[in-house]
Amino acid sequence: MKNWRIILASALLVAAAAATVLAYQEAPMFEKLVAEGKLPPVEERLPDNPRVITPNDQVGRYGGTAHVYTNSQFWLWSGELVGFDWLLTVNPDYTWGTPNILESFEFNEDATSITLHLRKGLKWSDGVPFTAEDFMYHWVYVANNPELFAVVPDWLTTNGVPLTMASQGDHTVVIDFVEPNSLFLNYISHAWATQAWQWWFGLFQPAHYCKQFHPAHIGQDRATEMAEAAGVASWVQHYWNKTGPYFGIQDKPYTETAPVLTAYVCVERSPDRLVWERNPYYWKVDTDGNQLPYIDRIILHFVESSDVIDGKIISGEVDAEWILADIDKLPVYTDNAEQGGYDVRLWSTTAMALYELNLTHPDPAIREIIQDVRFRQALSLAIDRDEINEALFYGLATPRSFTVPKESPYFKEGFDTSYIEYDPVAAEALLDAMGLDKKDAEGFRLRPDGERLRLTIESAEAETMDELVREYWRAIGLDIDLKAQTQDLLNERVAANLIDIMPGGGEFNIEPSFSTLPQFYVPLTDTWPGLWANQWSKWNITGGTQGEEPIPAIQDLIDWYAEIRGARSPEDRIEPAQKILQSHADNLWQIGIVGGSPWIVIVKDDLKNVPETGLMTWDLARMVPFNPQQFYFEGREPVLDPWPGRFD
């Protein structure tokens, strides 16, 4: 009898689920297209089990065109309102690994194999089902084609051996590694697990669409012919031109777009702007069964400078701005908020303000001084972090030594308070003790070889913080210069190891990014940010052919990171991560200033469901955890006609 009850209960549940299935609603634009027979009904467009998004405040309404702005041809900035979607996703509460494109996934016990389960019935924006074939095609014909991608990237290998991939039916993909790789979970929760394009390896491509440009399917002659007809140098370039999706500005060389899985489809591109319109096959619904997104169209305007965007913000032409609003201009934004009809919200960021000292400085005399921990302690003690906080961050940031935020599972008491008290007297004593006690006529300290100790802070933009820090360090007898130059020149100088000190924005502090992008903590790249351990990084990257062999304390960091990479579970990463952070607290490899600084988010009054506060950081992919698809406009009319030519 008991069994019967269970069966009955299950039957009721299935019926309830079916009832919700029938209750899906769609935007007026698509209702019209369905009535005209140009689109299948919404139930057929949605997967069997769509991802349900709980709206931030309330269930929204369809309609409106959002106007957002960027000052760059490289980055979308607030154009990220169109949203990114990855296999798994990140959440506002610092968690990650939530199923997104995937319905579910499971690791085996030692994390050498992961099984991905796709949502049945999930479709590309052209209506063709998204299946295991899209993964297999990419892996076999794109990822492992040396002309399209020269090498399989590091994150898809363990111990230098690439993964193996197999499909089981249409909706299951099994990925095997030769060594444990629990870190794979971090990668597929962030921007790695996406549709591939020329610059981004990705994990899948729309096979049905891409095959028409690939020589393996149409023959080398035909592929070359097509490239020539398009006036492109090689079939490779032609392939990428045709198959690039539109989720980043980086991909906008194309006049026609490949199918995508994201909420919006790009419908127009010009040097002045990008226009996106809703994707009829988008696979997220709200709690009432309304197919997302709510906003009909997004127009991203390219402008030449962020000053123009500031002007447009105060005159009320900007619907949302969460990247380029400058904290220095907070009073300007708030003074004009009422007239411009927008709200100024203070979020915060996990990125840290810090200074990178060149530990592998080319001048041996300076290198010896910088490598002396007492010198770094003195520099840290000489900084009045409270004053910086008051002067630049309205007192809203937290003075901190360089470490992860408190919310990180790797944080321990004391990591954030290492040598952060303001004590210039102790700083001077440390410098005296290490033999920098002789001063010249102007009161600046001399190096042991009798020359004045001069160091230059080089940056891409003249910032007030650099000036404050220069004064603090001059006060303890160090001759500090400032030099601002273009970002490109600065990058060149970092790569050539010509810089003494550089301000840095310590990012990648929290998972899933801490373990995947550890370059602020472990010397793994010689470019960005890459100054603090330049030559050691170079040694590490080139396998010992260039650069210099790391000192033991730095080699420890590299070894501990290897433990993180080989961890069998997230818990196994805690110990090596804490060792790395302890080393940073003890050695002050970089000088942290403040963390948790405030971040301005501008939201037009009628744009709803945008949280009052939150974290803005690329570690959590900026707006992604807040699901921009559920933002909506109160009272803007739905757009009824699709973009000219889109459904003809």
Add this chain to the structure above:
Amino acid sequence: MVEYLCGRVVYAVVAIFVISVISFVLIKAPPGDYLTSYITRLQGSGLKLDAQQVENLRAQYGLSQPTHIQYLKWMGQILRGNFGYSLYYRFPVAQLLADTLPFTIILAILTLVFIYAVSIPIGVLSAVKQYSVVDYLFTVLGFIGLSIPNFVLALLVMFFFYKTFDISIGGLFSMEYVDAAWSWAKFVDLVRHLWAPVIVVGIAGTAAIIRVIRAAMLDELGRDYMQVARAKGLSEFRLLLKYPMRVALNPILSTVGWQLPNIIGFFVIAGIVLNLPIIGPVLLNALTSQDMYLAGVIVLFLSVLTVVGTILSDILLAIADPRIRYY
């Protein structure tokens, strides 16, 4: 005359060729190339590229060849009418030019008209009333106009226009007219937006021309032929127009040819601040991102404009000033 013209045209072609070589080399001169800066930007969001992959990309973009090969290929394409592809904007260069050139030329011509319409009468007036209150007033105003940085003036004018006339900040159209087809209302909207850039760039140019006209007029006003004309009973106004002004315009005519590229250059900063869909900001972006095909074509275009303008100036001068002879 014909011989003289032919000689000028031959020189012009040689000059344009030399300019194109020099500008291409200069654009390529800074360390790194377009890909270097692009890759560095992408590293900020976690991109890791293998050295081999970078080489592949460089070859695909045609950046791995030596500079002279790149130049010859580029020139060969241009002679065949293909301006190439902008790496930075990812649009055909021809399309970028087609989008920006009309507004650029409209703005430049309007500005030129504004400059002459304002400065010639003021220059003449200052000369005729030398050391009077009017002369000093315009001298001071002129120098203020010359010394205020372009971008500061642009910000002030933009803010003023927004507050008093409710004209949207930046751009040449209000939001509602961007997508609209051409209509009377859209035209009026454009005219409302054109004022700010014309004034901003025009004011700096005006001051210089006022000084030139004033000096040239002063040279002429004391001449004997003025006395003769007055003695013959010519009215003072007709006299001014007929004799000294004609001579005083010579320096203007000899420079009118390269005023146009000059003004386009002035519009770089103003164009950025005022967010104008013109060629100045495009050139700046092309240069900073080492997009040599785009930058090369624009520089080439500006130099052609300069050279052709100079030839036109020479012809105008020859017509206006009978004292000029050709050998």
